[in-house]
Amino acid sequence: MTDIIQAVINGVLTGALIAIPAMGLTAIFAVLRYVNFAIGPLATCGAFAAWVLNFRYGWPVLPAMAGSFVTVAAIGLAVEQAALARLRPSGALTVAIASIAVGIILENVLRFSFGNDLRAFDLPLMRDWRFWGLRVGPQQLQTAGIAVAMMAGVFAFLRFTRYGKAMRAVADNPDLARLFRMEPGRIAMATVALGTGLTGVGGALLGLDSAIDPMSGSRLLLPVFAAAVLGGLGSIPGAVAGAILIGIGEELSLLVIPATYRSAIGFLTILLVLSFRPGGLFGERAA
Amino acid sequence: MLEVEGLVAGYASAERILKGVSVHVEPGELVTLVGPNGAGKSTLLKVVSGLVPAREGHVRLGGADVTRQGAAERARAGFAFVMQERNVFGTLTVAENLELAWPGPSRQMAEERARMYGRYPVLAEKRRALARTLSGGQRQILAMAMALMTAPKMLLLDEPTAGLSPKATEELFEVVLGLRDLGLPILMVEQHALEALEVSSRGYVLVSGSNAAEGGGPDLAADPEIRRLFLGG
Numbered sequence: 001m002t003d004i005i006q007a008v009i010n011g012v013l014t015g016a017l018i019a020i021p022a023m024g025l026t027a028i029f030a031v032l033r034y035v036n037f038a039i040g041p042l043a044t045c046g047a048f049a050a051w052v053l054n055f056r057y058g059w060p061v062l063p064a065m066a067g068s069f070v071t072v073a074a075i076g077l078a079v080e081q082a083a084l085a086r087l088r089p090s091g092a093l094t095v096a097i098a099s100i101a102v103g104i105i106l107e108n109v110l111r112f113s114f115g116n117d118l119r120a121f122d123l124p125l126m127r128d129w130r131f132w133g134l135r136v137g138p139q140q141l142q143t144a145g146i147a148v149a150m151m152a153g154v155f156a157f158l159r160f161t162r163y164g165k166a167m168r169a170v171a172d173n174p175d176l177a178r179l180f181r182m183e184p185g186r187i188a189m190a191t192v193a194l195g196t197g198l199t200g201v202g203g204a205l206l207g208l209d210s211a212i213d214p215m216s217g218s219r220l221l222l223p224v225f226a227a228a229v230l231g232g233l234g235s236i237p238g239a240v241a242g243a244i245l246i247g248i249g250e251e252l253s254l255l256v257i258p259a260t261y262r263s264a265i266g267f268l269t270i271l272l273v274l275s276f277r278p279g280g281l282f283g284e285r286a287a
Numbered sequence: 288m289l290e291v292e293g294l295v296a297g298y299a300s301a302e303r304i305l306k307g308v309s310v311h312v313e314p315g316e317l318v319t320l321v322g323p324n325g326a327g328k329s330t331l332l333k334v335v336s337g338l339v340p341a342r343e344g345h346v347r348l349g350g351a352d353v354t355r356q357g358a359a360e361r362a363r364a365g366f367a368f369v370m371q372e373r374n375v376f377g378t379l380t381v382a383e384n385l386e387l388a389w390p391g392p393s394r395q396m397a398e399e400r401a402r403m404y405g406r407y408p409v410l411a412e413k414r415r416a417l418a419r420t421l422s423g424g425q426r427q428i429l430a431m432a433m434a435l436m437t438a439p440k441m442l443l444l445d446e447p448t449a450g451l452s453p454k455a456t457e458e459l460f461e462v463v464l465g466l467r468d469l470g471l472p473i474l475m476v477e478q479h480a481l482e483a484l485e486v487s488s489r490g491y492v493l494v495s496g497s498n499a500a501e502g503g504g505p506d507l508a509a510d511p512e513i514r515r516l517f518l519g520g
């Protein structure tokens with residue numbers, strides 16, 4: 001029983017990390033209607049940006065996270081403008097495939113610049129807390145806390161600010177938005193910045209929790225995509241719920257199958273959701 | 288107020304839907320545009336509002352040529368367009384829909400919106416509901432109220448009574464006539480062609496992308512040719 005509770009706790013903490021890039025992926029899909037598979041390597045870029053700021057320049061965690069957001073948002077915007085936006089007339093599939101290519105390029109640029117070594121952040125070592133036979137790392141709690149704060153921030157932005165509402169309006173109906181003076185093109189760029197920036201922070205948080213290498217973000221892609229699909233592509237609350245469920249599913253699976261098969265949870269989820277409920281658990285926009 | 292001259296326009300897959308259409312609306316006029324399905328009525332309003340670009344011809348609002356402007360710019364210039372379909376943000380609440388429609392400083396938004404709630408109490412009742420949960424009649428009222436939040440100089444209406452019950456249709460006609468009485472120029476496409484022409488100062492008949500007839504509203508409504516076309520007789 002304790003095992004199961006421990007797995008659920010770990011799952012929620014992992015899920016909170018998956019949720020941040022999943023929100024980014026789903027936000028970009030909601031407005032631009034393509035799946036950005038570059039988010040794996042973009043998350044790695046975020047991890048390295050935060051690591052450089054923290055390890056080389058001694059920035060504390062929170063400013064390093066902010067730096068990671070800005071850096072990856074800038075990379076995301078540059079990629080969108082230079083490559084993906086030009087391909088949009090050829091359809092969402094073309095853009096999605098191009099995003100895979102962009103991801104491969106980014107990953108190799110990172111490998112060239114930083115090598116393949118594992119790198120860790122400069123963080124004070126803290127002992128795990130133990131209670132009732134359960135174990136929680138303070139570092140894990142801190143990263144999960146940052147993730148939850150970011151989720152709350154994104155929700156508040158979308159729900160309470162005029163710009164956030166305009167983003168939802170453009171996602172809902174770009175033509176109608178134009179009739180009410182909104183500029184869908186500009187709002188799409190803001191969404192790319194927000195979505196990729198979140199992805200960067202997601203990667204950085206993952207790095208805080210473990211160590212980073214040029215592949216660490218790519219390993220995140222599958223659970224992140226699965227979370228967004230499970231929650232219904234285009235739904236931000238769905239992405240968060242999907243991420244928590246995927247996180248719990250992955251951790252529970254460790255109780256019965258070897259860790260190497262953990263990613264099977266993501267695969268299986270995508271397969272099942274797309275076969276039986278293509279709109280996701282909460283999605284209104286069934287594909 | 289509105290001058291449309293020799294419009295040629297269409298879509299990527301069908302380049303010439305409108306083949307040189309001209310219409311005009313004078314200050315304070317209610318003008319009705321009728322025609323068979325697929326005649327290009329909606330396309331005409333989309334070109335006038337800037338959603339679909341014109342290949343040839345001109346659109347002028349209050350004397351200013353807006354033909355090269357996009358939809359957002361034309362909205363700023365004073366056009367409001369209630370589309371035939373998908374004319375509210377379904378995933379946003381009624382209150383949010385009205386808020387986004389408001390063009391002015393946010394301080395005055397709540398006041399304007401409260402005025403709109405006073406005018407259309409059903410919107411006040413449903414303010415927290417998602418727009419896609421509204422009934423057809425409520426949705427059309429919301430779409431009209433959104434257009435009015437922009438304090439437009441020119442209102443374009445595309446089949447505002449489509450799919451409404453007879454009672455809701457009646458109510459919507461009252462709303463439109465009320466706006467006309469306030470002096471707002473209106474160009475309306477309407478499926479209840481004869482009823483609409485009866486109350487319009489002028490009307491146009493559009494057939495396969497060209498002007499087929501025009502005249503005083505009641506005159507057109509009384510014309511035997513037109514009656515045959517629209518009464519299916």
Ligand SMILES: Nc1ncnc2c1ncn2[C@@H]1O[C@H](COP(=O)(O)OP(=O)(O)OP(=O)(O)O)[C@@H](O)[C@H]1O
Nearest residue numbers: 298300301304322323324325326327328329330331
């Ligand atoms: N987005 C589009 N892409 C391609 N063709 C279109 C598009 N929208 C409309 N059409 C075509 O343009 C023609 C005119 O359509 P439009 O909607 O303007 O007609 P309408 O007079 O409004 O008809 P209705 O009375 O059915 O509303 C039709 O043949 C239609 O199939």
Ligand SMILES: [Mg+2]
Nearest residue numbers: 328329330371
């Ligand atoms: Mg139409």
